[in-house]
Amino acid sequence: MARQGWSALAWPKVSLRSDIFCLSGLARALATLGLGLGATLGPLPALGQSRNADPALEALIPDSAIDNPQAWARDTDAAHTTVPDVSTLISPDPLPALPPMPGITLEWPDKADLPVIEPLSPDPDIADAQEQAKAAGVALETDDSAQGLRIANATLVHVANQVELAFPPDVTLPDRDAIVARFKGLSALATLKDDEDNLAQLTRRAKSDADLLQQILRVYGYYDPDVIQTIERPTTTPVAAGTAGAATGAGATPAKAETAEEARARRQASLAKAVVRFDVQPGPQYRFAHIALGDIQAASDAQDLRAAFHLNVGDPINSDKILTEKDSLNKEMGERGYAFATVGEPDLVIDHEPRTGDLNLPVTTGGKYRFGHVNSNLPAYLSSRHLERIARFRPGDMYQRSDMDDLREGILATSLVSTATVKAREVTPPTNGQPGVVDVDVDLTKAPQRTLAGLIGYSSGEGARLEGSWEHRNFFPPEGMIRFRGVLGTQEQLAGFTFRRNNFHERDQVLTADLYAQTIQVRAYDANTLSATASLEKQSTLIFQKPWTYSFGIQLIGTQETTSTTPRTTYFIAALPLRGAYDASDNLLDPTKGWRLSLRVSPELSTTDGTKSSYVKTQIDASVYQHISSRVILAARTRLGAIVGTQVDNIAPSRRFYAGGGASVRGYSYQRVGPLDATGEPTGGRSLTEFSLEARVKTGLFGGAVGLVPFVDAGTVGTNATPTLSGMRLGAGLGLRYQTNFGPIRIDVGTPINPRPGDSRLGVYIALGQAF
Template sequence: MVLLVGLLSGGVFIPHAVAFDFFGLFGRDETPPPPNADTLPYSLDFAVAGRDRKIVQILKDVSTLQSLKNDPPPDADALVRRAEADLPRLNDALWGAGYYNARIAITVAGVPLTLQALRPEAATRAATFYRSRALVPIQVAVDPGAQFVLRNVTVLDARTGRPFLPNELPPRIARIGPGDAARAADIVAAQARIVDHFRAQSRPFAKVTEQNPVVVHPAHVMDISLTVDPGPQAGIGEITVRGAENVDPAVVRSFIYTDPGDPYSPAELASMRKSILSIEALSSVRIREGEMLDAYGNLPLFIDITERQPRVIGASVQYSTTDGPAVRAYWAHRNLFGGAERLRLEGSLFYLTENGGRLDDDDEFDWDDLGGRFRASFLKPALWGTRNDFLAEALVERERTEGYTSRLVNATAGIRHRFSETFSIQGGIEYEKGQASDVLGQVDYTLVGLPLSVTYDSTDNTLDPTRGMKLLASVTPYPDFLGSSVPMTVARGTASAYWSIDDESRYVLAGRLGLGSIVGAELEEIPANRRFFAGGGGSVRGFGYRSLSPTFLGEPIGGRSLLEASLEARIKVTDTIGIVPFVDAGTAFESSFPDFDETIRVSAGLGLRYYTGIGPIRLDIATPLRRDRGDDRSFAIYVGIGQAF
């Protein structure tokens, strides 16, 4: 047996091999510059014995010759130095993949270079001959040999020198064992999982103190021994907020739901960071751990925050073949008085005709088809340093759908209490005065209500959730003794769940269920804009916006209850491209609870996702599985940012 040190032995060779270009699956190589008098461009060929495409890609990923192929050196001496620098890189890459008997030669203009025999002068002379004549031919020839496997894997406790018992370190944690490929990346990943296992047991100083790999070349095996110090168990100590220049640190602390003395865990720190980042005035949060425990055995934490620019302005344009075009602009101040108060002013314009936003050749623009919305909202988080937030909003709106036209003024104010990062409850008061008209007639109304809502959100990402659940339930009574002209109670609930099939979240199943109910008033007494409708983006895609409901004289009139459901399979084809087959279903019902007298409408479609650092850009194409007579819509297209739900 020999320790894993030193250079591999072997001579110059040119194996029987075939080079691969992967048929463009991993991106085609760009053509190098043509021969010229100023630089020395070259052609590059990877020849691997056994025709293993994975090894070719491993070599290309670390090769300087490959990455700088389109940036040729000025002379032959620089070209040979570039090739020489590649030899240890390629060797390390093959060792990391478990090929400890690999042999490598880089041939420059017919002159071979190896780790054991460098001939830079000869290679330089040979390459100089090609200046202004042809590309310098360079070949990377590799005989990887057999891939080594693990024979013995031992994890020792640094405190006792003995192996950990299965109840202390379950074998499933390391995920490596006898017979597995002896890849360096797998061994490093196993070390990280072992450390994470002990850190999750409130041991913040867990670390691998020693690793002893022993390679047995004749047998093509490796024995590996890891020594791990779990470290002491600890709680969370004093939390210090740093970097707050214009934002009150008390606001930041109100979004921390951990108290000193609580058990330490990386998951708790990740939850803490996510919660603090929900403060719109902050752009980044970094949690630093203390280097030693305090006198009580707790670990001090230091939270470094970076603030955003306080003012932001933006605009967007969207279009759906069923919902019509819309434009939106907004202005916001994210730290109005120094307590992370947010003031947001937003205006929208949208256009909808009887054909769902489409103008036929003989149609003319009609101002009556134009809708608009102006909204002003204010958020004061952490009232007096508590977990209570004050929210207020004012809204002026004119809406035009296929079923009704409405105009209204609405104002709400409320208090939200955050029990944790995932759970909150909100209550307040609402006032609305408006007018709505449809085929059933016109309703002038006043509503004064007491909205109450509960929110639970354990998802891992707002725009692209892959794990967790999201629940929102609300109920708002509008009693006549408060001044409501239509005494009724409106209840609504939405639940969505996300399940990542694999660890990398390349395959995610997502489902959504929505329910709604109005009790206390007859259908024709309820303003049309307050009734339930389904259809359109965010509901049942493929159907017109708010077009699914009971009808009268062929026009949708809305219902007193609602049922919606969606199911998506989110599949990443590459790191940036994904496809999403989906099915939506739903409709509104005349009764206060779904009685299924109305036909549940179903649509299906396929979405395309382009994943960016902000979130996925979404393109969905949906079609009804069964259309009503006279409905000429065959499909609908939706474009937006973020997943559909």
């Protein structure tokens, strides 16, 4: 049964007579396998096979193979073939040498002499890094060895999160604050980020900072410093299985072994608490033993030039001061007439034995000069004569380098050139102790001369305003500008023409002629006006903010005006407007300290329906600016006005005083402060009183560009000529300032404190520049 069962399991008919195993060689191999088994079990007839198979399969595996597989396997050609002895096939003689191949001259490898390959030596940088990392690892794990190297009772200065400097308590170090500040700004450890905390980073940066600290000390004259770098980190012990927390034993749960990630996190947390300390023994400070300044001693004003170089023998050596005083000396020579003076690079030789240094600063004065003439390379565009007007020097004046720089800035301020190069050229050399003469050659490159501009504004009292202009800044050379402008607004329409000559006869003096036609509808009046004005003005500019400015001119006006209670009336007005101002503030557009005072006086003659009236209109403005802290500036303004000489009814409504609006009492509509007529509209007056107080607070947002401005304004208008406080209106609010390179953009939102019926509850004002 066992044999039959094995045969039935191992040799099924489906396996032997299937398409998969229909190969005679495989069939004979299986028969041979049967032979091997028969040696142990005897012949095994395949009792499970059928003898009625397909004829093709019967030819491949006949019934005799089924009856006696072993005999069928022996009766083959392969079984009757004798297997040869493998050893007889191997020749005892070596293989004959191959004949040489034509064209190939290289020897075979077994005959070539190959060079001996030397083993690579370790890279010294890698070896050093490995030693440093190993030493740093020891220092990180224990601080015992470092304790003996540290300064006892040292004065510690915290530089960064993981960096400290230690100084001897008994050593006076005058430059300590400067050394610490510079080290903090340049320290590599101070910029170490949390995601970079690893041993390699900490070690490399600590070594770099130690070298940096020694370099900084040498800048301040400490050429024998001793800087000891140590790293201290709290040690943490990894927790092994069965040793954490409670005692092990019956009922105790063994602690979980620390994973690689947990170990890394533990090391990172420990490393984050590491403190790198630099103990600094500065040593003695070296001093100057000798200072040589080229040929200065041969100059006529050698003593004054030497006084401009504020370093002397015996002073502590300081590399920063050497460079500073080099620039100071160079500037002083440029201001004393030395047009071609040169100052070379300083050469400092340190002697460690006496702890001194010798400084050699190569200086060549080149002699003194006076100014000659200014020469333009574009005389038809900006003539040499006109450039001499822009210059603040005259022929014969002693040469000053600052005057050359100012001339270049003044030329660029005309907006007519894109580049300007100003150079001194020797005309007459110095002789017999007398200064020579230099002409100033100006090389100009033209800039675009035409400008198309637009301006959009809005305020709750004056509505929207769109202004456009086209100008040609050099239509009548030099600097003869013409401009056409127009205004479209909800309350104003204007068309105008302006001629202006900048730098007229002298620097920053402007001649202006203006003609315009205007239609304006405001709360106080409606007016159709034609005006012609000519004026001469001394301006204050961003390049040169002058303390004193002035203007005077003549104005001819023809206007038809009406109010809510009066019919349209025609006025012919002639005025002589005068203005003088003194500016002691620190900035033209955004003052932070100082004060300003201005006075306007305009004598006027008015004719209405054959009735003549004369009066004088006067206005005084004063403002003051004071720092309260580094972030807060307090600003205050007062404005007083008076019209003396006639009654208010004889004065054209457009020439009266009004208050209210973004440049007056914020929170109220334009012209809304003051006396009102029967319909509730402003009538204007003969006197004006205004006060403003605001705090300009820097927020630090957007790099300090954004500021907040809480403010309080007050004002009133009177019918008499004397300014009064009667009927004072108060407004308050908050403003936003955004600083740009051309001044602050202003947005103010105000509300009336004591409004009258009809006053709006909110006023919004947008403009460029501060309110005052």
